[in-house]
Amino acid sequence: MLKRLNKEVIKNRFFLGIFLSLLSIACMDKKNTETKLSLSKTPMFSIESPMILHEGLKEGQTLYRKKGKIEKEIPVQSDGELFWFMSDFDVRDKSLTELYIKTGNPFLNQNIVTFTKSEQELHLKSEKTPLLSYRYKMNYPPPGVDSIYGKSAYVHPLLSPYGDTLTRIQPPDHYHHYGLWGPWTKTKIAGKGVDFWNLGSGLGTVIFKEVLSTYQGPLFAGFKVRQEHIDFRASPQNRSAIVEDLDIKTWHLNNQKNRYIVDYISKFSTPLEDGLLLEQYRYGGGLAMRFNERWKADNSKLLTSEGKDRLTADGTKARWCLISGESTDGKTTNGVLFLSHIENKSHPEPMRVWPIDANEGRGDMFFEFCPIRHQEWFLEKNKWNTLKYRLIVFEGTLTSEEAEAYWQSYVNPVTAKSVSD
CATH class of the missing domain: 2.70.98 (Beta-galactosidase; Chain A, domain 5)
Structure with a gap:
């Protein structure tokens, strides 16, 4: 009787493990989703200046800049009303720079x-x-x-x-x-x-x-x-x-x-x-x-x-x-x-x-x-x-x-x- 119970426990644990693995993969896929952003206008000169992130960021989200295969994380900070970021868009550079919000791997908000x-x-x-x-x-x-x-x-x-x-x-x-x-x-x-x-x-x-x-x-x-x-x-x-x-x-x-x-x-x-x-x-x-x-x-x-x-x-x-x-x-x-x-x-x-x-x-x-x-x-x-x-x-x-x-x-x-x- 005891042996049969142990086998049932082991069997249940096995299927539970498979279920959790599948759930983890699904969550990972969810975490890796991206939201592409568009800018309200093209900066008129190549200067760094505060910009407003209209979406805001939820817990576990990060702002990224992507240029070709290169990704760069961009710090974001709220003043209590708006979310702000800086990005060095170079208007002389004709290659495409994209911004997006990505879930997972949130930016570590160190005090610079x-x-x-x-x-x-x-x-x-x-x-x-x-x-x-x-x-x-x-x-x-x-x-x-x-x-x-x-x-x-x-x-x-x-x-x-x-x-x-x-x-x-x-x-x-x-x-x-x-x-x-x-x-x-x-x-x-x-x-x-x-x-x-x-x-x-x-x-x-x-x-x-x-x-x-x-x-x-x-x-x-x-x-x-x-x-x-x-x-x-x-x-x-x-x-x-x-x-x-x-x-x-x-x-x-x-x-x-x-x-x-x-x-x-x-x-x-x-x-x-x-x-x-x-x-x-x-x-x-x-x-x-x-x-x-x-x-x-x-x-x-x-x-x-x-x-x-x-x-x-x-x-x-x-x-x-x-x-x-x-x-x-x-x-x-x-x-x-x-x-x-x-x-x-x-x-x-x-x-x-x-x-x-x-x-x-x-x-x-x-x-x-x-x-x-x-x-x-x-x-x-x-x-x-x-x-x-x-x-x-x-x-x-x-x-x-x-x-x-x-x-x-x-x-x-x-x-x-x-x-x-």
């Missing part, structure tokens, strides 16, 4: 672009190379200078891909200049003027409030922080005149080690019952940058999307502005391409560019996208407003054709979706 926090700053790095830092602790000016010029809530240093510092803070000619930042200048609150830019006036400032979120991954890393425009003369309950949520994100480019991308998104509103008026003025808000002290009139240059240069750009409007200058070693150049998003107020956006003979004839470089340069802006209570910018930080040179391609890909990114859609 990383976020770290120190005692005074937030840091973003790409493959351990420092890119930028954001100061969240108060930084006071040198001894002998009024402490009223102390400040938090700004980006410095912004570094070139090879490590040159591109920003400058607390220059003796303008102690209130802080790297990459964007306070509003001439404002009216209940009929009274408040200046959040010129710290020496003692009327207002912008300070860090809190970290809202952080993220990192194979494509990008960043943080979202809350900043406040503080009205020093207001009552305690009304001192916070503008609340700003600033989201800063850096993108890693796989095949262009001499470049990287920074997204700078400012969302802001006023909690004040009667709102706040941003007066028309040549400085204020948007995105401003005081460049390093190396760059003067004779070793730096500027070009806008409308063909304006250092002599003619101030007060004009542009979709993008390309600024470059001599590197620290004097052997090459580096710089920043500033892109204004098409959804921004006053786009194409007015600019403030210092005259070529500024600062006692030195021609120091200062640039700002200034949405209220030609028109005031009234902020209603608790109504959120958004300004979006992208920076291409580069080493070497960047052409006007590439600048236009970067802007086009920023405002209308390439999307990929299944051919059947």
Whole structure:
């Protein structure tokens, strides 16, 4: 009896094994299925730029690029709303490149672009190379200078891909200049003027409030922080005149080690019952940058999307502005391409560019996208407003054709979706 039972168990196990093997083969076939993707448009220039994966990826799926018999896995990262990827499509190469989603062998999402926090700053790095830092602790000016010029809530240093510092803070000619930042200048609150830019006036400032979120991954890393425009003369309950949520994100480019991308998104509103008026003025808000002290009139240059240069750009409007200058070693150049998003107020956006003979004839470089340069802006209570910018930080040179391609890909990114859609 016992022997007969053992034989039945062995027999059942044998057939169960065959069944599981067949099931495994079927699953393997299922896992190896592919979904071919099509692009919404052909990239206009051979640059790497963020693209949207319309399908999204489910668990166990991977994005691949296939060219002939060569397959290359492409990292994908979600920002909570969209799935993003980078792919180096070369429009000069006429051979066919295909994209598809494949189940099985999912991409290992290692953190290539990383976020770290120190005692005074937030840091973003790409493959351990420092890119930028954001100061969240108060930084006071040198001894002998009024402490009223102390400040938090700004980006410095912004570094070139090879490590040159591109920003400058607390220059003796303008102690209130802080790297990459964007306070509003001439404002009216209940009929009274408040200046959040010129710290020496003692009327207002912008300070860090809190970290809202952080993220990192194979494509990008960043943080979202809350900043406040503080009205020093207001009552305690009304001192916070503008609340700003600033989201800063850096993108890693796989095949262009001499470049990287920074997204700078400012969302802001006023909690004040009667709102706040941003007066028309040549400085204020948007995105401003005081460049390093190396760059003067004779070793730096500027070009806008409308063909304006250092002599003619101030007060004009542009979709993008390309600024470059001599590197620290004097052997090459580096710089920043500033892109204004098409959804921004006053786009194409007015600019403030210092005259070529500024600062006692030195021609120091200062640039700002200034949405209220030609028109005031009234902020209603608790109504959120958004300004979006992208920076291409580069080493070497960047052409006007590439600048236009970067802007086009920023405002209308390439999307990929299944051919059947």
